[in-house]
Amino acid sequence: MEEKVNIPLTNFQQWMQQMLLDPFQQTDVDPRDLLPTSFNTSALEDVVHHSERLTAREHIGIDQRGYIARLRNCMAQQFSALEYALGEDIFCAFADNYLASKPSYNYNLALLGKHFPEYLEANRPDAAEEKKEDWINFIIELAQFEYDIGVIFEQKAEEDYQLATVNSQEAALQLVPICELFKFQFPVQEYYSEFKNEKKPDVPFESESYCVVLRYKFKLAVYPLHKEQYDFLKYMKEGLTISEAISKFKENYNVDATEFDTIWSRWKMRWIAAKIFRV
Numbered sequence: 001m002e003e004k005v006n007i008p009l010t011n012f013q014q015w016m017q018q019m020l021l022d023p024f025q026q027t028d029v030d031p032r033d034l035l036p037t038s039f040n041t042s043a044l045e046d047v048v049h050h051s052e053r054l055t056a057r058e059h060i061g062i063d064q065r066g067y068i069a070r071l072r073n074c075m076a077q078q079f080s081a082l083e084y085a086l087g088e089d090i091f092c093a094f095a096d097n098y099l100a101s102k103p104s105y106n107y108n109l110a111l112l113g114k115h116f117p118e119y120l121e122a123n124r125p126d127a128a129e130e131k132k133e134d135w136i137n138f139i140i141e142l143a144q145f146e147y148d149i150g151v152i153f154e155q156k157a158e159e160d161y162q163l164a165t166v167n168s169q170e171a172a173l174q175l176v177p178i179c180e181l182f183k184f185q186f187p188v189q190e191y192y193s194e195f196k197n198e199k200k201p202d203v204p205f206e207s208e209s210y211c212v213v214l215r216y217k218f219k220l221a222v223y224p225l226h227k228e229q230y231d232f233l234k235y236m237k238e239g240l241t242i243s244e245a246i247s248k249f250k251e252n253y254n255v256d257a258t259e260f261d262t263i264w265s266r267w268k269m270r271w272i273a274a275k276i277f278r279v
Contacts, residue, residue, distance in 0.1 A: 007047070011035050015047065022100065023064040071099050071112065078113045079146050081195040085139060085203060094120065110154050117144040135203050138186040145188050152180055152213055153220055163216075164277035166269065172279040173242050173268075178215040179276060181225075181234055184208065189224055216275050223274055228253065229267060233276070 007015075014034040022029065035047070048056040075095040076083050083091040098119045104112050120140050126133045157177040164173050182189065187204045189211035194201040210230035214221045225233070231252070235245040250260055271277055 007035060012047075019060060020064055020067045023068065068096065068099060071104065071109075072096065074109045074112050075099070075116070078110075078150055079116065079143060081146055081192050082139065082143050084195055085142060085191075094123070097123070110150055113143075113147050113150075117147060134186075134206050137206070138188070138191075138203060141184050141186055141188050142191065145182065145184070145192060148180070148182070149213065149220065149222075152178060152215055153218070155215070157215075159217065161278045163275055164272050164279050166272060168272070168277070168279045170242055170268070173277045174279065175233070175236050176214060176216065176276060176278045179233070179237070180213045181230060181237060182211050182213065183230065184210070189222055193222060212276065214275060221274065228263075232267070 011034060015031050018029055018031040018034055022031075025031075048060055050056045054062075072092060072095050075098075076091065079091070079095075086094070095116075098116055102115050102119065106112075117140055120136075120143055124132075124136045124140070126136060155178055159177075161177070163176070185206055185208060187207050187209045189209060191201045191204055208227075210225040210227060212223050212225055212230075212233060214223070228249075232245055232249050235248050236242070240248065246260070246264065249255075250257070255263070268277075
């Protein structure tokens, strides 16, 4: 009778995790090294028994395919606009290769796509070409923006604060805790918003764009900005007060007080309504 050897639970869990996370063994971790050195690890059958209908490889393959399918679905949800832009088949091919080359070891699936934008950059089809394709640059920017959106949603920050109103003292205005600014080579925010509103956007041409992403009571809002608005809010993100930001803006854009007062009045009312300011 063949002698059975019991594998310590911790070793088996580590081995199984590695088999699921890296089914193609593209990392430098050999699953066999996670088992006791005294155990015969020359074959998969040493760890997983076959059945009447399935081999050991087929048994573990079911678990691997199911796990990869779940991770792929998570990637598709995290990068839904990107999946639309690339098409399901191309997106899945990139996602599968990414998951194989950079297996996730974090329980938080929100971090699953953390390195996806840099993976796309490293594996862009025109990597060897001197002139790069514009649409690929857009794809990478879109991927980074979608991941950042998820990070912003999960971010820990003060939630109990008072929003500014039209009656708030101007000197008391501050940015809300979660207020993130973005600058793009392409109209990424416009494309993202159109996709979310089911307008089926086409891949856009290069055109510098800006936006702000806010979170209030765990609800996200995304608003487009002009360059001047982006710069003004950036001054405040850097720690300047309202009066300091106004002075710096006037100096940098060489606008007089009367002209700026008209502009600022519109911006302030619009941004208070958008919940950009607190007091």
